[in-house]
Amino acid sequence: MADEFYYNxxxxxxxxxxxxxxxxxxxxYPTREAAQHALEKARARTEAWDEEDRRDR
Structure with missing residues (x-):
């Protein structure tokens, strides 16, 4: 759809x-701004998952 945004x-x-x-x-993403922050969100999620993995050991 043309009303969706993607980060390349x-x-x-x-x-x-x-x-x-x-x-x-x-x-x-629903907005251009949300797509602009895609990498930041992905990094934050990965860091949170990594921290969770370290606690579960």
Whole structure:
């Protein structure tokens, strides 16, 4: 859909609608701003999961 936004990991740009191959896209996100913060959110989630794994050992 054209009203969804994607973060392109190859270019570092936000795209409106699917303009690139799925292998380079994160999303969809409801807003351009949400897509701009895709990597930050992914890093934060990964760090939280890693911390949870360390506590479970």
């Amino acid at each position: 990991t190859e270019t570092g740009q936000v795209e409106q609608g699917k303009q690139s191959t799925w292998s380079h896209l994160m999303g969809p």
